[in-house]
Amino acid sequence: MKVWLSQDAAAKALGSEAVAAAIVAEAARRGVALELVRTGSRGMVWLEPLAEVLVDGVRHAHGALTVSGVGALFDAPLGLGPTEELPWMKGQTRLTFARCGIVDPLSLADYRAHGGFEGLARARALGAEAVVAEVTESGLRGRGGAGFPTGIKWKTVAGAVSERKYIVCNADEGDSGTFADRMLMEGDPFTLIEGMAIAGLAVGARKGFVYIRSEYPDAIVVMQKAVVLAAPELDGFDVEVRVGAGAYVCGEETSLLNSLEGKRGVVRAKPPLPALQGFMGQPTVVNNVISLASVPVILAKGAAFYKDFGLGRSRGTIPLQIAGNVRFGGLYECAFGLTLGEIVEGISGGTLTGRPVKAVQVGGPLGAYFPRDLFDTLFGYEEFGAKEGLIGHAGLVVFDDSADMLKQARFAMEFCAVESCGKCTPCRIGAVRGVETIDRIAKGDAAAVPLLTDLCATMKSGSLCALGGFTPYPVLSALTHFPDDFVPMREAAE
DSSP states (O other): OEEEEEOOHHHHHTTHHHHHHHHHHHHHHHTOOOEEEEEOOOSBGGGOSOEEEEETTEEEEEOSOOGGGTHHHHHOTTTTSBGGGSHHHHTOOOSTTSSTTTSOTTOHHHHHHTTTTHHHHHHHHHOHHHHHHHHHHHTOBOTTTTOOBHHHHHHHHHHSOOSOOEEEEEEOOOSTTOOHHHHHHHHOHHHHHHHHHHHHHHHTOOEEEEEEOTTOHHHHHHHHHHHHHHGGGTTTOEEEEEEOOSOGGGGSHHHHHHHHTTSOOOOOOSSSOTTTSOGGGSOEEEEEHHHHHHHHHHHHHOHHHHHTSEETTEESEEEEEEEESOSSOEEEEEETTOBHHIIIIIISOSOSSOSOEEEEEESSTTSOEEEGGGTTOBSSHHHHHTTTOOOTTOEEEEEETTOOHHHHHHHHHHHHHHHOOSOSHHHHTHHHHHHHHHHHHHTTOTTHHHHHHHHHHHHHHHOSSHHHHHTHHHHHHHHHHOGGGGHHHHHHHO
16 A cells, blocks of 8 residues: 655644554554655645545545544545545646655655656756756746846856856745745755756856755755755756755845855845855855746756746746635645636635635735735736736735734834844834834824835835835735725824
């Protein structure tokens, strides 16, 4: 009997280790020969711990599995039905996450059996210049927030003259409601390593770093083991795992580079760009986990294949991370172009409480709050930008009609005040004054509203990094779209 059981951090938090022990014990009690494979998550977090049983060559899903329900694996192995036929899985276009939840994360044989290293092999055949051209033609953009074209960044580093160049993977995933980087590293680490090796080949780098936030202990362990196992496959490209100290601002590339060099995590002024003077002053590619993990499939299947998905300048697929007050929370990979309403009310199934959706924050704690009347917005970089929003890391947090958006706006400002590195005055001081100004509004001071608006404009224009520059997005969207939540202010004015 062959069983796959998720060991993703979310599954562990929901009891997967106890379930694993119970499966082994039950098989022994029944005298059943058992092969238990621990794998990553399929992304259906509401069904974790998720186990899959092989029946006639097809994997059947069982979840959310409990210790007391383990007997069902043996008595009724068909469970919820074939995993790939479940509505959540059937509607996806899994390219970057094609292996996640399917393979043993630390089995090179399993990785190869599911197409692993095909992209690297083709990259070696094409050569550096052609690889850069392929990534550029694919339309891949940074999946970490800014959406900068990956091929342009690689071309800049490739053209820089230097004896040393570096590939830095930004795995400091700190946005609330995001977990794609963690899931990928825990469930399919070799695809990230392969993507880094392809990047190194393309730009002439022989050394790479994976900078992981300290709050991801499972991902750290898996990645450390994976880089050792993968080393013989990389033709001398060396990958090293480094662990951050938990500063949110180190998700910004120049702060990350400072931290990587052993310095305080403080944002650097640009220019010079990291592509020209990055790690240790050398040309450096800094890409997000999902950006780099998307490269192997682009090289394996070709730029035209990848570019065929999406809309406008948003090409390929995007891993939606759905959280908050939803029935079906988890990771859902699809092509760009769905409407926000299709994602929230279709894929997510609406709110868990059954109450109407009031707002969706897209892009992490610094993203704008979108009301229902913006649910026709297509999921794409320019489409969200046109509505004063941002896709960011593609995290979506859903709120029902009981949410107080004034309190949410205050949270965004307070978050910035706590996490500011202190480099920029508008961020360091402006966020503190912003919290005070929102508190004045909450107490009924109508005169504080224009002050808050002006303060947000100053933060936008005067901050060097996204932390201060994007904090106004949730604040202004709360003021604009949810005026009824500022009733104390209105009553005072009357």
